[in-house]
Amino acid sequence: MTEPTETTSDTDRIDLLHQVLESGSVRKATRMLNALHPAEIAHVLQSLPPPQRKIVWRMVDDAAEGEVLLYLNDDVRDEILRGMDATEILAAAEGLAVDDLADLVQDLPATVTSEVLSSLDEQRRERLETALSYPEDSAGGLMNTDMVTVRPEVTLDVVLRYLRRRKDGLPEITDNLIVVSRQGRYLGVLYLTDLLTNDPDDSVAEVMTLDVQPIPADAKAREVANRFEQLDLVSAPVIDADGRVLGRVTVDDVMDVIREEADHQFLGHAGLSEGEDMFAPVLLSARRRAVWLGINLLTAFLAAWVIGLFEATIEQIVALAVLMPVVASMGGIAGTQTLTLAIRGIALGHLSAKNIRWLVSKEMAVAMLNGLLWAAVVAGIAWLWFGSSGIAAIIATAITLNVLAATLSGALLPLLLDRFGIDPALAGGVILTTVTDVVGFLSFLGLASLFLL
Amino acid sequence: MTEPTETTSDTDRIDLLHQVLESGSVRKATRMLNALHPAEIAHVLQSLPPPQRKIVWRMVDDAAEGEVLLYLNDDVRDEILRGMDATEILAAAEGLAVDDLADLVQDLPATVTSEVLSSLDEQRRERLETALSYPEDSAGGLMNTDMVTVRPEVTLDVVLRYLRRRKDGLPEITDNLIVVSRQGRYLGVLYLTDLLTNDPDDSVAEVMTLDVQPIPADAKAREVANRFEQLDLVSAPVIDADGRVLGRVTVDDVMDVIREEADHQFLGHAGLSEGEDMFAPVLLSARRRAVWLGINLLTAFLAAWVIGLFEATIEQIVALAVLMPVVASMGGIAGTQTLTLAIRGIALGHLSAKNIRWLVSKEMAVAMLNGLLWAAVVAGIAWLWFGSSGIAAIIATAITLNVLAATLSGALLPLLLDRFGIDPALAGGVILTTVTDVVGFLSFLGLASLFLL
Numbered sequence: 001m002t003e004p005t006e007t008t009s010d011t012d013r014i015d016l017l018h019q020v021l022e023s024g025s026v027r028k029a030t031r032m033l034n035a036l037h038p039a040e041i042a043h044v045l046q047s048l049p050p051p052q053r054k055i056v057w058r059m060v061d062d063a064a065e066g067e068v069l070l071y072l073n074d075d076v077r078d079e080i081l082r083g084m085d086a087t088e089i090l091a092a093a094e095g096l097a098v099d100d101l102a103d104l105v106q107d108l109p110a111t112v113t114s115e116v117l118s119s120l121d122e123q124r125r126e127r128l129e130t131a132l133s134y135p136e137d138s139a140g141g142l143m144n145t146d147m148v149t150v151r152p153e154v155t156l157d158v159v160l161r162y163l164r165r166r167k168d169g170l171p172e173i174t175d176n177l178i179v180v181s182r183q184g185r186y187l188g189v190l191y192l193t194d195l196l197t198n199d200p201d202d203s204v205a206e207v208m209t210l211d212v213q214p215i216p217a218d219a220k221a222r223e224v225a226n227r228f229e230q231l232d233l234v235s236a237p238v239i240d241a242d243g244r245v246l247g248r249v250t251v252d253d254v255m256d257v258i259r260e261e262a263d264h265q266f267l268g269h270a271g272l273s274e275g276e277d278m279f280a281p282v283l284l285s286a287r288r289r290a291v292w293l294g295i296n297l298l299t300a301f302l303a304a305w306v307i308g309l310f311e312a313t314i315e316q317i318v319a320l321a322v323l324m325p326v327v328a329s330m331g332g333i334a335g336t337q338t339l340t341l342a343i344r345g346i347a348l349g350h351l352s353a354k355n356i357r358w359l360v361s362k363e364m365a366v367a368m369l370n371g372l373l374w375a376a377v378v379a380g381i382a383w384l385w386f387g388s389s390g391i392a393a394i395i396a397t398a399i400t401l402n403v404l405a406a407t408l409s410g411a412l413l414p415l416l417l418d419r420f421g422i423d424p425a426l427a428g429g430v431i432l433t434t435v436t437d438v439v440g441f442l443s444f445l446g447l448a449s450l451f452l453l
Numbered sequence: 454m455t456e457p458t459e460t461t462s463d464t465d466r467i468d469l470l471h472q473v474l475e476s477g478s479v480r481k482a483t484r485m486l487n488a489l490h491p492a493e494i495a496h497v498l499q500s501l502p503p504p505q506r507k508i509v510w511r512m513v514d515d516a517a518e519g520e521v522l523l524y525l526n527d528d529v530r531d532e533i534l535r536g537m538d539a540t541e542i543l544a545a546a547e548g549l550a551v552d553d554l555a556d557l558v559q560d561l562p563a564t565v566t567s568e569v570l571s572s573l574d575e576q577r578r579e580r581l582e583t584a585l586s587y588p589e590d591s592a593g594g595l596m597n598t599d600m601v602t603v604r605p606e607v608t609l610d611v612v613l614r615y616l617r618r619r620k621d622g623l624p625e626i627t628d629n630l631i632v633v634s635r636q637g638r639y640l641g642v643l644y645l646t647d648l649l650t651n652d653p654d655d656s657v658a659e660v661m662t663l664d665v666q667p668i669p670a671d672a673k674a675r676e677v678a679n680r681f682e683q684l685d686l687v688s689a690p691v692i693d694a695d696g697r698v699l700g701r702v703t704v705d706d707v708m709d710v711i712r713e714e715a716d717h718q719f720l721g722h723a724g725l726s727e728g729e730d731m732f733a734p735v736l737l738s739a740r741r742r743a744v745w746l747g748i749n750l751l752t753a754f755l756a757a758w759v760i761g762l763f764e765a766t767i768e769q770i771v772a773l774a775v776l777m778p779v780v781a782s783m784g785g786i787a788g789t790q791t792l793t794l795a796i797r798g799i800a801l802g803h804l805s806a807k808n809i810r811w812l813v814s815k816e817m818a819v820a821m822l823n824g825l826l827w828a829a830v831v832a833g834i835a836w837l838w839f840g841s842s843g844i845a846a847i848i849a850t851a852i853t854l855n856v857l858a859a860t861l862s863g864a865l866l867p868l869l870l871d872r873f874g875i876d877p878a879l880a881g882g883v884i885l886t887t888v889t890d891v892v893g894f895l896s897f898l899g900l901a902s903l904f905l906l
Contacts, residue, residue, distance in 0.1 A: 039683035193623040230492035232705035252685035262715030321774035
């Protein structure tokens with residue numbers, strides 16, 4: 001730790017590395033880099049554009065490569081794995097814990113995966129296969145098989161002596177030992193803090209905590225995260241359908257779940273995937289984004305087609321063309337607010353079919369108030385601008401209708417999409433825009449055709 | 454734990470409570486409710502509309518009220534605090550840890566705050582005042598003063614005996630003891646796991662870990678969260694400018710920071726605040742949202758004004774009115790993708806002024822490819838639809854220009870806004886829409902006026 005890395009912020013550090021890289025001092029840069037934690041090295045790699053990323057990757061100590069790979073997001077990891085041959089990948093995979101290996105293996109080409117599997121000893125292979133048998137976004141997929149279990153009838157003193165004899169210490173992020181029956185069924189947890197502060201002659205059964213509920217292996221990652229957040233857990237045991245302990249989930253993996261979920265929601269509304277690398281190759285990014293632009297183009301053309309139905313009307317009253325984006329936009333904004341609230345409500349488990357009625361009636365009341373308020377404002381401006389009370393009346397009506405339709409869609413869409421297994425964070429926005437464009441243009445131009453011609 | 458709460462999911466539980474509430478069995482509902490963890494009670498309250506929320510709040514055990522308040526989001530907490538008098542608030546505040554009290558006090562009316570302060574003993578008041586002296590979103594604001602420190606020269610055996618003599622156990626989420634010098638300066642941490650697995654005759658200095666870097670009290674909450682995520686920390690010491698240990702940050706508070714940050718990004722893009730209660734009173738919601746609708750209306754009218762400049766052109770070629778939303782929309786989508794990526798990059802510390810050049814050139818390359826691709830598609834459709842090669846050529850040019858302008862703004866806006874202290878998650882989207890609307894309409898209608906009339 002001779003480099004001043006500890007007090008500098010991430011960007012300073014990257015900046016420093018850039019400078020050293022540019023000065024051409026590879027040895028100094030290598031030394032600086034390998035003084036960092038694997039997660040920090042991953043962070044640096046992700047902040048670098050691909051050409052520099054390749055150079056820096058070559059500087060990483062062989063022993064740290066596996067860990068660094070784990071901390072990279074999917075895109076950058078794929079990019080780096082593509083540049084490695086099977087031998088290098090095997091070497092990197094060597095020192096990893098089984099649950100970490102499981103994460104990594106899922107990104108490998110099938111041929112390399114089977115090589116990795118056959119390079120493992122019996123026990124590790126079995127554990128890896130168990131870990132791989134659960135979906136990545138379930139408690140089973142998140143869990144760690146590295147844990148310490150104790151029996152309820154022994155005394156704390158026996159536990160203390162047992163721990164001191166363990167040659168390789170305790171697994172990382174161990175805040176409790178899992179108390180199991182002879183059959184391996186979950187009974188409770190013994191917090192290390194309780195182990196340290198209670199009488200060594202007490203039995204585990206007397207001191208253990210009963211209110212940490214074990215997590216079923218098929219629980220969804222999102223539910224696991226919500227539970228960790230609510231109960232301030234550091235680790236929690238995972239059980240199978242028979243109550244047997246399979247492993248445990250630790251808070252570091254839960255933080256990743258929360259971050260990924262958040263990324264998914266935030267990036268999803270722009271049609272980006274959560275593994276998106278900021279410096280992904282141009283062609284890869286362009287291809288992915290093209291799909292999203294194409295889907296949105298369909299929406300835009302649907303809107304254009306609706307406008308096209310009223311060409312004759314617009315030809316006579318050009319003011320309609322001037323004002324129509326205002327109608328669509330007000331609906332879009334109001335609907336997005338409700339949609340966003342509903343998507344988050346579902347993610348946090350606050351919103352379900354049981355209380356959707358409340359949300360809808362509240363949001364519709366809000367929409368009615370704001371719809372009328374802004375309809376009046378827009379009508380006033382339109383009247384001053386074009387001096388036509390007819391246009392003013394029609395734009396006010398159209399805005400009110402569109403805001404109400406947008407809000408109703410915004411509230412109902414997420415639960416509806418969720419029920420059909422479609423991800424609301426991805427599809428919600430596009431569908432909502434379609435609704436607000438179509439309803440906006442149709443009501444405004446339609447009413448104008450009926451009453452102004 | 455006689456109720457089947459442990460195996461049912463959150464929504465089932467809320468559902469069950471609803472049923473019991475509707476059946477009018479207040480006693481049963483009260484019993485069910487108070488069997489839950491305070492965080493779960495808070496969750497239930499947040500899933501209920503205000504009238505039912507008041508009823509359920511009255512059922513909560515007095516002793517649990519303080520804790521439940523802590524887990525509520527700002528809006529719901531304010532609502533409930535407004536319904537309590539000073540005596541009730543004082544009673545609820547009684548059993549809370551100092552850092553939790555600090556969170557709560559910030560939401561109280563000033564008169565109640567001073568009552569709370571004067572009701573505390575000397576030591577607790579001092580600690581509370583220290584906690585309140587740091588901004589809420591800094592390490593000092595997040596930290597907990599409840600911690601155990603040890604000196605480096607003592608043996609593990611001394612530490613073990615000291616811990617066993619502590620009457621009130623160890624603070625929650627204690628994974629390590631903080632090793633300090635005689636002057637209270639930070640030296641390292643002693644993990645409980647190391648304390649348990651090493652020879653009791655070893656000294657703390659021999660066993661302690663040096664590579665947990667202490668966090669300066671003025672570090673931003675976001676940086677603290679990034680560090681916890683990167684280094685898989687459970688707790689970390691907080692120091693003042695002289696290196697003296699002030700307290701520690703624990704992972705439960707960090708999870709809250711990550712969630713709030715994520716909420717802020719996700720809700721912010723729709724102009725909602727992160728404390729937003731899904732069931733907030735209609736008038737409150739309406740007033741808050743009205744502001745956002747008003748700001749966006751300005752944008753919409755700016756766009757309308759641009760279109761208005763070309764009324765004469767549209768009168769002659771109505772097809773322009775039909776197609777113009779397509780031009781604005783393609784720019785909006787492409788720009789939002791880049792904007793979203795840049796906002797996230799800044800939040801994660803991956804993007805700074807040092808590597809923005811790379812992001813811009815990569816995004817512009819992507820924009821050029823996609824702009825040309827979709828410009829060609831749109832031009833083809835426009836040509837088929839209106840049979841005018843002039844319109845086709847002009848819409849292709851306008852889309853390409855708009856996608857490029859949108860992408861450039863999307864990439865540069867977040868850093869620019871950040872530099873001026875404006876929150877990109879809030880303002881980025883509105884400004885971007887303004888750019889894509891104005892550039893889209895101006896280029897499309899402007900080019901048409903120049904070349905088609």
